[in-house]
Amino acid sequence: MAALLLRHVGRHCLRAHLSPQLCIRNAVPLGTTAKEEMERFWSKNTSLNRPLSPHISIYGWSLPMAMSICHRGTGIALSAGVSLFGLSALLVPGSFESHLEFVKSLCLGPALIHTAKFALVFPLMYHTWNGIRHLMWDLGKGLTISQLHQSGEAVLVLTVLSSVGLAAM
Amino acid sequence: MAALWRLSVLCGAREGRAGSKAASLHWTGERVVSVLLLGLIPAAYLNPCSAMDYSLAATLTLHSHWGIGQVVTDYVHGDAVQKAAKTGLLVLSAFTFAGLCYFNYHDVGICKAVAMLWKL
Numbered sequence: 001m002a003a004l005l006l007r008h009v010g011r012h013c014l015r016a017h018l019s020p021q022l023c024i025r026n027a028v029p030l031g032t033t034a035k036e037e038m039e040r041f042w043s044k045n046t047s048l049n050r051p052l053s054p055h056i057s058i059y060g061w062s063l064p065m066a067m068s069i070c071h072r073g074t075g076i077a078l079s080a081g082v083s084l085f086g087l088s089a090l091l092v093p094g095s096f097e098s099h100l101e102f103v104k105s106l107c108l109g110p111a112l113i114h115t116a117k118f119a120l121v122f123p124l125m126y127h128t129w130n131g132i133r134h135l136m137w138d139l140g141k142g143l144t145i146s147q148l149h150q151s152g153e154a155v156l157v158l159t160v161l162s163s164v165g166l167a168a169m
Numbered sequence: 170m171a172a173l174w175r176l177s178v179l180c181g182a183r184e185g186r187a188g189s190k191a192a193s194l195h196w197t198g199e200r201v202v203s204v205l206l207l208g209l210i211p212a213a214y215l216n217p218c219s220a221m222d223y224s225l226a227a228t229l230t231l232h233s234h235w236g237i238g239q240v241v242t243d244y245v246h247g248d249a250v251q252k253a254a255k256t257g258l259l260v261l262s263a264f265t266f267a268g269l270c271y272f273n274y275h276d277v278g279i280c281k282a283v284a285m286l287w288k289l
Binding site: 017039041043046072075076078079082083085086087088089090095097100103113115116117128131135138169 | 200203204206210229230233236237240244247248261262264265266267268269271272276278282285286287289
């Protein structure tokens with residue numbers, strides 16, 4: 001600690017004498033960038049082959065924790081869906097209408113169609129409502145623990161209601 | 170005025186000054202695109218048209234690209250691997266956007282496609 005302080009003071013004094021126009025408090029350039037330090041940490045960590053201490057296997061699950069990973073999961077799933085759609089437009093022959101005709105010809109039954117619609121719209125609605133919750137946090141609102149739980153529950157209710165509503169359309 | 174000068178010298182005193190505001194701007198850009206996409210979804214329902222199709226394609230792929238980018242940053246460690254993953258992601262996003270634009274141009278377009286799918 002004392003060595004660090006001494007090093008900082010020494011640097012500061014040196015810069016004050018050598019380049020007075022650049023001497024602003026705490027403007028000393030660092031030896032390594034954050035990226036370099038991270039790279040060093042990870043290469044050292046992986047080479048040491050340390051066992052990973054239990055985290056998700058022992059930590060008590062909470063609603064915000066579960067909702068956060070679901071936000072990421074739905075995001076990944078939705079992105080995969082969009083990419084699949086885009087790529088198949090380029091690679092799979094036949095128009096969209098012809099593909100829909102093919103699905104219609106399978107005579108899947110209204111219950112299955114309805115379930116499929118619900119399955120499509122559920123992750124979208126969850127990600128959308130939770131996304132709004134995220135944007136609220138970015139504005140600095142609703143960050144207390146009780147507000148977190150309340151908004152989380154509101155998102156879940158809204159997700160179910162909107163998914164049911166949209167699937168019925 | 171003095172504060173601005175101090176800030177510019179602060180940025181200049183570091184190495185790699187070009188990237189000093191990049192992360193912050195990226196963050197803001199992510200939020201702007203998110204809000205844009207949020208607005209586009211009801212707008213596309215109320216006013217489906219070709220312009221909406223292309224706006225949706227662009228906003229959707231950009232939001233998705235940046236989102237998956239964050240996932241890569243979180244879980245992929247090591248300089249070379251992360252660079253490879255980010256490049257792969259860029260290729261995927263580029264093809265996705267190309268595919269969606271192709272669909273909008275040569276086929277019915279996103280808005281009409283959703284409407285047709287829902288009438289099933």
